[in-house]
Amino acid sequence: MKRFLIGLALCGAAGILCAAPAPRDEKPGLLIVSKRDGNGDIFLVDANGEVVRKLTKDSSENSYPAWSPDGKKIAFASDRDGTMNVYVMDADGSNVKQLTKGEDRSRCPAWSPDGKKIAFGRTVGEGCGVFVMDADGENVKRLGDDDGWNPAWSPDGKKILFASRREGDGFRLYQMDADGTNVKKLTDNANPYGSVYPCYSPDGKKILWTDGDGTNLEIHVADADGTNIKKLTDLGGLNTFAIWTPDGKSIIFHHMPDHESGPVYIMDADGGNRRELIKSEGLVKGARPAWRTK
16 A cells, blocks of 8 residues: 555545554544445544555445444444344454344444443334444334434433434434433524434533534534534535544544535534545445544
8 A cells, every 4th residue: 555644534546545654553543434445335544544444345335333432343334134224343344243123224323331222213104213222232222202313422321412303394403311301402403404413522511413504514513502502614515424533622524515425524623724634535425434432
């Protein structure tokens, strides 16, 4: 693999990863989803930007990767059995196990902070719902009986953020207790695209999500209770799938100027100093990057 002193970036027609020579260090480790080999696969980008390791190696579509809190497992969604379901694999891509089954599509897995539960979104009739299960796939339970999608746990495991179109005119951001009670609406703006993808900051004091801005989507931040909302991007197109880096100092997100594809950007937590992190070759719409914290 050719190496260049350009930091963390994907480059070249083949979309190979380029970086300066550095000691191998895969922690924290960034997961991305790319179609560079023809279908959606999950790749590991190490902390130095030196390697891209392909973790899924079949002909199916694999997406929505999520690290377990201890960094030993990766939950993800795949249609390898004919329907999108949630799977888990070891951090090196081995020992793949199917966790959900059935004809209803299951996606967007999110680990509880203690690693004992996985929340996920599942289609239910014409809508969707937030479900939770044990980390081994047992004891599947729906949280509440209304529309829900894109679940994300608070760092203390007591709250779950999620998107919902329960008001009928678009997706909004909501918060509930981890048992599905005490649902609270956090945003009033109707996002027609459904790409909300909320998350808590590492310290649990802030929340990050995507909200509609005319025909575009932009990244927003607020206090954990939904107050003090601030728009962090004003780039046009679709800006979504945002996550904080483990130290809480930076935010990574997809910027899709044509609403379909584009690079992964990184910016400071206040929205400043935006720059390209990964070029757009093969990146998959609908696949949030994921950082390993341990």
